[in-house]
Every structure is written in C-alpha cells, then in structure tokens.
Amino acid sequence: MDKKKFNFKLFARLIKYVKPYKFNFIFVSLAAILISFFSIFNQYLLKIAVDDHITLKNFNGLITIIYIMIAVLLFQVLFQFLFVYFTNLLGQKVVFDIRTKLFSKIISFRMSYYNKSSIGRLVTRTVNDMETIASIFSQGLFMILADLILMFSVLTVMVILSIKLSLIIFLILPFIIIATRLFQMAMKVAFNNVRNEVANLNSFVQERLSGMKEIQIFNRQKIEYENFKKINERHKVAWLKTVWYNSIFFPIAEISTSITIGLIVWYAGFNNIGVKNSITLGTVFLFIQLSQMLFRPLRQIADKFNTLQMGMVAANRVFNILDTNEFVKDFHSNKSKTIIGKIVFEKATFSYIKNNNVLKNISIKIEPGEKVAIVGPTGSGKSTIIKLILRFYDLNNGKIIIDGTDIKKFSLKNLRSQVSLVSQDIFLFADSIYNNISLFNKSISRTEVENAAKEIGIFDFVKKLPGGFDYNVKERGVMLSEGQRQLISFLRAYVSNPKILILDEATSSIDSKTEQLIQYATNKIIADKTSIIIAHRLSTILNADKIIYLENGEIKEVGTHQELININRGYYKKLFEYQFKESENLKKVI
Ligand SMILES: Nc1ncnc2c1ncn2[C@@H]1O[C@H](COP(=O)(O)OP(=O)(O)OP(=O)(O)O)[C@@H](O)[C@H]1O
Ligand SMILES: [Mg+2]
Incomplete structure (x- = not known):
C-alpha cells in the first residue's frame, strides 16, 4: 500500500x-x-x-x-x-x-x-x-x-x-504548521531508525537464545557480549535522536504560543482594553485560552x-x-459414511512443486483389516502417501478410493474422524497429558483415557510421571523423551477409535524397554483395523500382511516378507539385508 x-x-x-x-x-x-x-x-x-x-x-x-x-x-x-x-x-x-x-x-x-x-x-x-x-x-x-x-x-x-485578534492567530498559524511539519518529518525518520534497531536487538537476542548451546560449547559468551553491546549502543543513539528533536520542538512550540499571547495582549492594550466598543478584557482572556486550544491539537494531529x-x-x-x-475442496455432505477400510490408490500421481512428481502413477489395493507396511529409502514418498489419504493435499492425477468412494466425495470431517495418524514427528501441546489425548473433546472421559492406557499397556508409565495424567508436557512436549512422546501419541490415536490407522514410525532408536512398550501398543491399536505402517522396525515389517516397497515415488515391489525376500536381487531383499540383518544377528546373539 x-x-x-x-x-x-x-x-x-x-x-x-x-x-x-x-x-x-x-x-x-x-x-x-x-x-x-x-x-x-x-x-x-x-x-x-x-x-x-x-x-x-x-x-x-x-x-x-x-x-x-x-x-x-x-x-x-x-x-x-x-x-x-x-x-x-x-x-x-x-x-x-x-x-x-x-x-x-x-x-x-x-x-x-x-x-x-x-x-x-x-x-x-x-x-x-x-x-x-x-x-x-x-x-x-x-x-x-x-x-x-x-x-x-x-x-x-x-x-x-474579534476579526482583528483572529488575524494575529492567523499570522502565527503558518509558522506553527511549518514547524510541526518539519518536526514530524524528522521524527518519522528517527522513529524508523529506532524501529529498525529494535528489530535488530530482537533478532540478535532471539537467535542467541536459540543457539545458547552452541554459544556455551564454543565459549562465545565474550564475543557475543561485545556484539550485543554494539547493537545496544546503536539502539541508544537512535533513541537519543528522537529525544533531541523532542527537546527542540516543544520549547519552540511553547515560544510560539507565548509570542501569540504577547501579541494578543500587546494589540489589545494598544486598543484600549475595556473602553466601550473595543476589545474587552474577557475577550483577551478568551483568546489566550482559545489560541492554546487551537495550537495543542495542531501539534499532535500529524x-x-x-x-x-x-x-x-x-x-x-x-x-x-x-x-x-x-482451502481443501470440502465435499459438504451431512451423510456420514462409516468406513469399513478398503483403500485403493488408482494410478495416483502427485507433486508438491510443479513438474516434480513425488509419487508417480502408483496403484495400491488394501483390503479391510489388512496390515500393510510401506518401506523404502528416505525421501521416497512414504509420508506423502499418508498426507494424501488424509487429504492434506490432493492428487494431481488418479484417485484414492475408500470403500468404493473417491475420498474427495467424503466430507473432510467424516474422513478425518475415521482415519487416525501417528506421525513421524509428534506434536504435543503445552498442556496436560490428559488434554493432549482428549484434545478437549468432552465426550472422552478421564476413565476412558485411563482404561485405554491400560489396554495398550502404558498406564503404569503415565502414572509414574509427576502428576500422572495431569503432567504438563510443556511446549511441543519437551518434558518427555522421544519414546514417551510416541507412546502418548499412540494413546491419542487409540482413544479416537479410528477405522483406519496410519502409523509413520519414527526413525530414531529408542531403548529396548520403550521399544517393547511401543511394540505392544502398536499391536493393540492396529488390531481389527486396516492399518498402514511406514515401517522402520523389523518386527512391524515381519508382522505385516503385505509389504510395499517404494523408491523414488514408484512402487517397485509388493508382497509378504517371504515372497519379497525370495526375489533375487530384489529391492526389498537388499534393503532388508542392509538394514535388518545386523539387528537380527544381534538378536540371535542376545
Ligand atoms: N511440503 C513439501 N513441499 C515440497 N516438497 C516436499 C514436501 N514434503 C516432502 N517433500 C518432498 O517429497 C519427497 C518425499 O517426501 P516424504 O516425506 O514423503 O519422504 P519419506 O519417504 O517419508 O522420507 P523419510 O523416510 O525420510 O520420512 C521428498 O523428496 C521431499 O523433499
Ligand atoms: Mg517420512
């Protein structure tokens, strides 16, 4: 503008x-x-x-x-x-x-x-x-x-x-207007500088606070302190400039007001105040007051x-x-369909950025109740498949069909209320564990949450936290370890009782006790449901009804572990050998 x-x-x-x-x-x-x-x-x-x-x-x-x-x-x-x-x-x-x-x-x-x-x-x-x-x-x-x-x-x-006294005011008025204008222009520049310096201070402090670990590890405190002093100095100078203009302008404004008063008194005096038909003393008083009432707002209006x-x-x-x-084009419909769980991808193509296809013409068929594992190298498009099922994005070409209906024909609410996701990077709100699970849905009671926690085997772990389900996990859940955050997000998905469950397993390794808890919870929450798991854990893969191997946005292989492992020089076989053989051997040793 x-x-x-x-x-x-x-x-x-x-x-x-x-x-x-x-x-x-x-x-x-x-x-x-x-x-x-x-x-x-x-x-x-x-x-x-x-x-x-x-x-x-x-x-x-x-x-x-x-x-x-x-x-x-x-x-x-x-x-x-x-x-x-x-x-x-x-x-x-x-x-x-x-x-x-x-x-x-x-x-x-x-x-x-x-x-x-x-x-x-x-x-x-x-x-x-x-x-x-x-x-x-x-x-x-x-x-x-x-x-x-x-x-x-x-x-x-x-x-x-009194026209005559008014003329005196009109004589002074232009000076005041010009002085005010000059002051305003100078102040505008000065304030702009102050704002810039404040922004500099802000970004400097913010960045240093975020990078505090690096500052302390590399002993940068003294250098950062010196840098800060310089920016702080510039900020001070910028502020002092505004103080300087203010201290010049206001005395000038006062002087012009006083000159005006002087001129009014002088003129009225020479014209015999109080003599009949002339300017009365009251009028002089009134003019003095009025001139102040005129100049004050004039100074501030700009x-x-x-x-x-x-x-x-x-x-x-x-x-x-x-x-x-x-917005995502929502198919507004009051009819809510209960999902059974058959998922079909029909020649699906998708790109985040134009002409850079992340998924290329893929076709997948998942039967109700099936447990499907998706594997493949990093960046191959695994998480993207999930985002498409939840309609965070829409396909460029092809279709995703659930129970025979194109997902675009479901209302977003209907679809998302029956598909639950445990994502790779778990987000928790700065709130109690209970609120993070119910997400303020009043129909989910505390007993329900506690029972669900017992069912998936994490009740004891939550109870051990200070305050149990009332434990505040703080921003993004920093008060919990990564494995603990995963367990909480499992419970969140389990409580929402979805028809389709999607799990994007975290890649980071966790201790064997948490691993066991996660394994138990996973098995519990995927029971009787169609589930798609982006698998990084060996046990998940071995338990899957079907494994889809994705690379570079294309499906290279589909089958059970036994089928795929038998393909000579197969993609899955190679991945399995690289990634899991070692841990399998390790397990045998242990
Ligand atoms: N929001 C986005 N905008 C643009 N490109 C994206 C976006 N998200 C992902 N991509 C790109 O899409 C490709 C597939 O990403 P995706 O997250 O599906 O990979 P992934 O198979 O889940 O990998 P990982 O195993 O590391 O989680 C990558 O090349 C990535 O750079
Ligand atoms: Mg991913």
Whole structure:
C-alpha cells in the first residue's frame, strides 16, 4: 500500500466492522462534539465572568457563573472519560471480531499454504497487527475527529468574537504548521531508525537464545557480549535522536504560543482594553485560552494521522489473509459414511512443486483389516502417501478410493474422524497429558483415557510421571523423551477409535524397554483395523500382511516378507539385508 495516499476503499472495508457497534460509534462522535462544546463554553463563561462581573465589580451572579463553570467542567470531564473508554472499547470490539475471523481462516487453510507462509509472520498478523488496527480507533480516527471539531469550533468562535485578534492567530498559524511539519518529518525518520534497531536487538537476542548451546560449547559468551553491546549502543543513539528533536520542538512550540499571547495582549492594550466598543478584557482572556486550544491539537494531529496510517497498513496485511481462499475442496455432505477400510490408490500421481512428481502413477489395493507396511529409502514418498489419504493435499492425477468412494466425495470431517495418524514427528501441546489425548473433546472421559492406557499397556508409565495424567508436557512436549512422546501419541490415536490407522514410525532408536512398550501398543491399536505402517522396525515389517516397497515415488515391489525376500536381487531383499540383518544377528546373539 502506498504510505502517502489514504486508501479510502480499505478504510470503508474496515469501517464495515463497526456496523454492529454503530451506537457506540455514534455516541463517540457525539461525545467528541460535546467535549469541544463544553471546553469552549467554559472559556466563554470565564469571559462573561471577567467582563460582566469582575471588571464592573458587580459580584451579583458571579457565584452562579462559577457554579455553572463547575457543572460544565464536570460534564466535560465525564464526556472525556466516556470518550476515551468508548473509543477503546470500540477498537477492541472491532479487533476482537477481525481477529476471530482471521484465526478461523488461518486454521483451515490447506497444507500448501502453511508450507509457503512464515509462521512468525502469521503470528505477527494475528497479534501485533491487530493491536495496530485497534489503535486506529483508540488513538487515530476519533482523536483526529475530536481535534478537527475542536479546532474548527475554536476558529469559528474566534472570528465571531474579534476579526482583528483572529488575524494575529492567523499570522502565527503558518509558522506553527511549518514547524510541526518539519518536526514530524524528522521524527518519522528517527522513529524508523529506532524501529529498525529494535528489530535488530530482537533478532540478535532471539537467535542467541536459540543457539545458547552452541554459544556455551564454543565459549562465545565474550564475543557475543561485545556484539550485543554494539547493537545496544546503536539502539541508544537512535533513541537519543528522537529525544533531541523532542527537546527542540516543544520549547519552540511553547515560544510560539507565548509570542501569540504577547501579541494578543500587546494589540489589545494598544486598543484600549475595556473602553466601550473595543476589545474587552474577557475577550483577551478568551483568546489566550482559545489560541492554546487551537495550537495543542495542531501539534499532535500529524502524529495521530501517522497512527491511523500505520493501522491502515496493518489492516491491509490482515485483509490480504482474509481474502486468501486456499482451502481443501470440502465435499459438504451431512451423510456420514462409516468406513469399513478398503483403500485403493488408482494410478495416483502427485507433486508438491510443479513438474516434480513425488509419487508417480502408483496403484495400491488394501483390503479391510489388512496390515500393510510401506518401506523404502528416505525421501521416497512414504509420508506423502499418508498426507494424501488424509487429504492434506490432493492428487494431481488418479484417485484414492475408500470403500468404493473417491475420498474427495467424503466430507473432510467424516474422513478425518475415521482415519487416525501417528506421525513421524509428534506434536504435543503445552498442556496436560490428559488434554493432549482428549484434545478437549468432552465426550472422552478421564476413565476412558485411563482404561485405554491400560489396554495398550502404558498406564503404569503415565502414572509414574509427576502428576500422572495431569503432567504438563510443556511446549511441543519437551518434558518427555522421544519414546514417551510416541507412546502418548499412540494413546491419542487409540482413544479416537479410528477405522483406519496410519502409523509413520519414527526413525530414531529408542531403548529396548520403550521399544517393547511401543511394540505392544502398536499391536493393540492396529488390531481389527486396516492399518498402514511406514515401517522402520523389523518386527512391524515381519508382522505385516503385505509389504510395499517404494523408491523414488514408484512402487517397485509388493508382497509378504517371504515372497519379497525370495526375489533375487530384489529391492526389498537388499534393503532388508542392509538394514535388518545386523539387528537380527544381534538378536540371535542376545
Ligand atoms: N511440503 C513439501 N513441499 C515440497 N516438497 C516436499 C514436501 N514434503 C516432502 N517433500 C518432498 O517429497 C519427497 C518425499 O517426501 P516424504 O516425506 O514423503 O519422504 P519419506 O519417504 O517419508 O522420507 P523419510 O523416510 O525420510 O520420512 C521428498 O523428496 C521431499 O523433499
Ligand atoms: Mg517420512
């Protein structure tokens, strides 16, 4: 978005979000008008007090005027409070709605969207950019509106009261406007520098904290400390520049206000204050007050406009995401089919990146209840097959058919609720084990989870953790070892009671006790189900009804272990000999 020009279309789109809160909007606008009215009216009352009472030494009624002044002041303060409260309230309400809408969008994009988007940026959109949008309402739009109303009213009152004194103000006004403009321009550059330096500090600290292990192992503390000092110094210098401009500008602004007051007093004095038909003392007082009421908002309005502009830039970024429509095509259907478990791949071809096929024309047939192991070298496309069954991506060519129906004809919810996945890299939320298993599904009770844990043989392991099922595993499950995380994710899959179970075995080796637990749990959860296991463990492969050997996105061999091992110079045979012979021999020795 062009930073200079105001984008009215975008602004109109943003204002649409105010519609549900139009009474709030109207009230705030009204309050802005009333505040200007009260503040000018109060000054006007002061003029009357001076002209009609104090100068004439007529104290009758003076006390009434003072009471009225107090009442007006109280109203002014009350409306000021309401104005600040309701502008912020409106901002937060609008931002709440946009943020909710944005998040509901962000959690339903198709996988390819997340692959190409930076997570950090999406977080910034949902958190920081939203705050910037809120400031349009809390610090920008209505403040500008209030200032404009006030300045306009002040100018009108001035001209009505005394053209001559108004001319003095008009004489000074251009100087103040120019000085303010220069200040604003200098500040913009200075603040940009500060922001850059803050970003530098942020990324430096963040990177060093993530790489703390490397810093300490390689004894880099002193060097990093020196580097940090340099960046910190630059940050300080950048800040001091803004302080410098501020300390020049505000005295200048004060001087011009004082000069204006001096000129008003000087002119009025030479024109015989108080003499009939001339400028009254009260008018002079009033002009002094009004000139301050004019110059103060004038000094700040550009700042507020900047806030508005920055909010608009943020709104533009957020709307760009709201306009994105990268969804998996969902076949909306209320009919939920119960899956039996026959899976067929028909000449399936798929590529993540154009013209770079990861799966090439593959055909697979899996009968209900069958246990299929997929093996093959790294990068051969094994995990991709799983992602396709779950429709994280759609095929470029060919079909995937479950129980005779193309998976595109299932609703996503229907499909995914009956296919469960234990993936290669397990993700756990920073929450209790129980919540990580039920995933906040209220229909899954604690007893159910505990019984399920007993069934797959991991109850004792969970119970031994501090707090048992309430143990908080922290971000990504860092409080657990890799093997433990796998066991938890097995339980998660088991509890969801799927018709088809997919297991992408982790490649990392684990101790033999956990290995046994995992083996037992695996057997339990795949019993009576169609299961596809990307196998790295020998025992899984040997137990499979069928083994599919995948290489380079093509199926090279299909058969049982016995069949495949008998193929001379077969792919599977070679893999088996390389990978498993050794461990088999080892087992024999043990
Ligand atoms: N999100 C992605 N975007 C682009 N290419 C991808 C993506 N995910 C995987 N690939 C590519 O697709 C190919 C197959 O990846 P896949 O994850 O299916 O391999 P794999 O057989 O599961 O390997 P491993 O045994 O190491 O887990 C690889 O060449 C990989 O680089
Ligand atoms: Mg994989």
